Amino acid sequence: MKYEIVMGLEVHVELSTQSKLFCGCSAKFGADANDNVCPACAGMPGMPAVTNQKAVDLGIDAAIVTNSQITRTMTFDKKNYFYPDLPTSYQITQWFAPICRNGWVEIETERGKKKITLKQIHIEEDAGKMVHDARSGTSMLDFNRTSVPLIEIVSNPDFRDAEEVIDYLEKLRALLSFAGVSDCKMQEGSMRCDVNISVRPAGSEKLGVRTEMKNMNSLKAITAAIAFEANRHIDAIETGSEVLIQETRGWDDDKGITFSMREKEDATDYRYFPNPELMPIVISDEWIERVRSSLPETSQDKFVRMTQTLGLPEYDSSIITRSKALADIFDQTMAHFDKPKEVVNWIIVELLGIAKGDNKGEDDIRIDCRKFADLIRLVDEKAINRNVGKKLLIKVLEEDVDPENYVKEHGLGMLTDTSLIDKAVSEVLAENPKSVAEFKEGKLKVVGFLMGQIMKKMGGKADPEAVKSILQSQLDQL
Amino acid sequence: MLEISKYESLTKLNLTEIERTQIEKIANKLIVSFEDLREIDTKNVEPLVSVLVLQNVLREDINVKSISREELLSNAPEQYGGYFQVPKTLD
Numbered sequence: 001m002k003y004e005i006v007m008g009l010e011v012h013v014e015l016s017t018q019s020k021l022f023c024g025c026s027a028k029f030g031a032d033a034n035d036n037v038c039p040a041c042a043g044m045p046g047m048p049a050v051t052n053q054k055a056v057d058l059g060i061d062a063a064i065v066t067n068s069q070i071t072r073t074m075t076f077d078k079k080n081y082f083y084p085d086l087p088t089s090y091q092i093t094q095w096f097a098p099i100c101r102n103g104w105v106e107i108e109t110e111r112g113k114k115k116i117t118l119k120q121i122h123i124e125e126d127a128g129k130m131v132h133d134a135r136s137g138t139s140m141l142d143f144n145r146t147s148v149p150l151i152e153i154v155s156n157p158d159f160r161d162a163e164e165v166i167d168y169l170e171k172l173r174a175l176l177s178f179a180g181v182s183d184c185k186m187q188e189g190s191m192r193c194d195v196n197i198s199v200r201p202a203g204s205e206k207l208g209v210r211t212e213m214k215n216m217n218s219l220k221a222i223t224a225a226i227a228f229e230a231n232r233h234i235d236a237i238e239t240g241s242e243v244l245i246q247e248t249r250g251w252d253d254d255k256g257i258t259f260s261m262r263e264k265e266d267a268t269d270y271r272y273f274p275n276p277e278l279m280p281i282v283i284s285d286e287w288i289e290r291v292r293s294s295l296p297e298t299s300q301d302k303f304v305r306m307t308q309t310l311g312l313p314e315y316d317s318s319i320i321t322r323s324k325a326l327a328d329i330f331d332q333t334m335a336h337f338d339k340p341k342e343v344v345n346w347i348i349v350e351l352l353g354i355a356k357g358d359n360k361g362e363d364d365i366r367i368d369c370r371k372f373a374d375l376i377r378l379v380d381e382k383a384i385n386r387n388v389g390k391k392l393l394i395k396v397l398e399e400d401v402d403p404e405n406y407v408k409e410h411g412l413g414m415l416t417d418t419s420l421i422d423k424a425v426s427e428v429l430a431e432n433p434k435s436v437a438e439f440k441e442g443k444l445k446v447v448g449f450l451m452g453q454i455m456k457k458m459g460g461k462a463d464p465e466a467v468k469s470i471l472q473s474q475l476d477q478l
Numbered sequence: 479m480l481e482i483s484k485y486e487s488l489t490k491l492n493l494t495e496i497e498r499t500q501i502e503k504i505a506n507k508l509i510v511s512f513e514d515l516r517e518i519d520t521k522n523v524e525p526l527v528s529v530l531v532l533q534n535v536l537r538e539d540i541n542v543k544s545i546s547r548e549e550l551l552s553n554a555p556e557q558y559g560g561y562f563q564v565p566k567t568l569d
Contacts, residue, residue: 017539024542033560034551038544054539075527082490084564096525132566140561269488274527279535 001238002202005230007159007195010212011172012150013182014126014190015058021125021149022049022092022278029188033142041147043087049277051076055149056281058181059099059123060291062151065175065298066118068103070288076123076278080271084141085127092147095272097280098122099151105175107167116168119154126150151181157196157207162226166219169193170322174299177324185363186217193222199233208233209244213258215251225251229258302327310340319348323362326352329369336373339380346376350393371396375403383407385414385464387455415462418470421454424462425470428453429478439475447471480505 020027023040040047063070075097078090103118128146130139153172159165173184173191184191193216198208213229216222229249236244249258297305299321306317320326326347333343351372355365375396379389384407392412395401407413415421428450429436435446454467482502486493493501547560556563 019539019541023544024537024540025544026541032547034547034562035560037547037550038542040544042550050535050537052539053536056536073533080488082488084567130567131561136558136563137566138556138558138563139565139567140558140563142561271488274525276528278527279530279532280527281536282533 003199003230003234003237004202004204005160005197005199005226006157006207007165007197007226008157009153009155009159009165009168010194010196011153011155011169012126012192012194013062013153013172013176013184015055015123015149015151016180016182017052017054017058017149019052020147021052021055021123022147023047025147027148029190031144033140033144035144037143037146041087042143043089049092049275051278051281052149055123056099056283057291058149059121059151060283060288061179061181061295062121062153062176063100063103064288064292064295065179065181066100066103066105066121066153066172068100068118068121070100070283071097072284073097073280073282074099075280076275077272078275079124081269083127084139085130085146087128087143087146091125091127092275092278093124093152094122096274099283105168105171107164107171109163109167114158114164116158116164117156119156121151121153124150124152157198162223165195165222165226169219169222174322174324178297178299178302178327179295183324183363186219187361189217192217195222195226195229197226197229197233199230199237208237210246211244211258212248213251214248214261215253217253221251221253224253224256225258228256232258299324299327306340312340312344316344316348319352320344325363325365329365329367329372332369333373333376336370337377337380339376342376342380343373346372346393350390354394354397367397368400371400371403378403378407382414382416382463384412385461387460387464388412388414412461415458416466418466421458421462421466421470422474424454424457425467425474428457429474436475436478440478447475480509 014027017027019025020036020041023038025038025041026036028036038047040049060070062068074094076092077095079093079095080090082089098120099122101118101120103121104115105118106113106115108114126145126148128141128143130141132139155168159168169191176182177184182190186192195213195216196210197213198210200206200208211229211233213225216225232242233244236242245263247263248261250261251258303317303321306312306320307314320330329347329351330343333347334340337343351365351367352362355362372393375389375392378384378392379386384392388407392401392403392406395406396403432450432453435450438446439450450471451464451467454471455462455464458467480502482493482498482505486498551557551560551562554562
């Protein structure tokens with residue numbers, strides 16, 4: 001039988017604020033345990049919560065870039081559950097009047113374009129971090145993350161396969177990071193995704209039993225978890241090997257399996273009620289306009305600018321605009337060297353190549369864009385050849401060297417003196433009679449080998465085009 | 479009728495039989511009182527979040543250092559290496 005997978009996503013994104021949602025503690029990631037905690041976010045009795053305006057601004061940003069309808073009077077509610085990572089024993093969230101509803105995000109897969117509709121986006125506070133210590137049999141609590149502002153983006157069950165999920169997450173990441181809502185780093189937990197999944201016979205209207213999967217901290221893990229869980233559901237339906245229940249399941253990345261965490265609570269179990277300490281927030285037209293007018297260029301706008309105004313290929317532009325970090329490098333490098341195609345090539349081929357080799361993500365690339373621009377100019381002006389440029393790029397990345405000075409100090413300038421090249425070519429041909437003989441027999445492959453020998457002899461600094469043409473003419477005269 | 483056992487598990491409380499009977503009695507009385515409220519017509523009444531007539535109480539996004547970690551942990555029954563320490567709790 002053919003099955004259809006039905007999925008809905010809950011994506012949590014940490015907002016890029018300085019301070020927490022309801023108190024002035026720093027919201028920064030990576031501090032020592034419990035360094036950014038005050039009586040309010042530690043849940044001490046009598047501490048008033050006061051909403052961070054920037055968090056609301058960023059929520060409005062998120063609403064705008066996801067085409068959502070903004071709720072004009074939004075309120076905060078208490079979601080009650082008892083767990084040590086939440087010192088108040090309730091989470092402040094938005095249940096009755098979230099910041100916006102009914103948005104959509106357009107995705108594109110091999111099957112074409114599709115609109116993923118959003119149920120709502122709400123603002124809420126994050127919970128603390130728990131570290132379980134097996135040795136002492138205790139759990140250790142760090143409340144630095146407690147009350148850090150989040151938005152949760154709740155989609156409708158519009159997804160039918162992992163490819164759609166991944167493209168949606170990439171689109172969402174681009175939309176939100178370009179808008180400055182969040183840095184959306186999955187590995188640091190500033191973007192987290194829960195997948196609600198069920199399986200039904202193709203053509204059926206009725207939804208199957210739904211499970212929720214948590215703890216996937218990369219796109220790869222999400223793809224693997226969906227594949228595993230969908231198969232588990234199908235097996236259960238076909239063989240009756242287990243009875244599916246509505247539950248929350250964790251993803252074990254090492255074992256490549258999902259495991260039961262807890263039975264899913266009903267909404268009523270959370271006993272939501274309005275938080276009487278927090279006054280309603282009325283969002284006026286003026287407020288929305290103020291936020292809208294200060295929104296930076298969206299990833300989509302940038303894509304259009306790159307392809308239409310700058311005439312760059314769609315493929316290149318889509319790589320640059322899927323990441324705020326790469327787009328920033330592109331813009332800043334262009335500010336110093338205005339040849340878009342050259343800049344894009346150096347980013348995609350060289351910079352990303354090096355990052356990939358170092359197992360680094362796009363967001364982790366740190367480069368002085370003025371120096372990067374200088375380097376590209378040196379190659380473009382034929383002051384150095386491309387290979388020297390590649391090696392120089394590593395020096396710029398690792399040691400922050402100044403390209404022009406480095407080339408001067410190390411004598412890496414491109415050798416274009418034809419008499420020198422001519423001499424090197426003659427020498428290499430004399431030293432490699434076997435290759436020359438093979439060439440005469442029609443083995444054109446040896447040209448590449450001879451090129452390499454000549455470049456080596458000239459310290460890798462010769463102009464490859466000049467070498468190629470001189471080698472060709474000397475071979476032709478043989 | 480309220481299922482006290484369900485709320486016991488949600489709040490992670492273990493009640494004695496006596497406590498359970500007492501709370502059950504009070505809770506069911508409360509429920510009956512709230513049933514009376516249902517008779518009031520609230521069709522044209524907006525839900526009320528707060529009795530205060532205030533809105534848009536917001537603060538600027540500025541960091542304010544409050545108490546030190548030592549002070550924060552000073553009342554913790556158990557602590558270790560800057561963490562609060564509690565009996566092992568796994569979701």
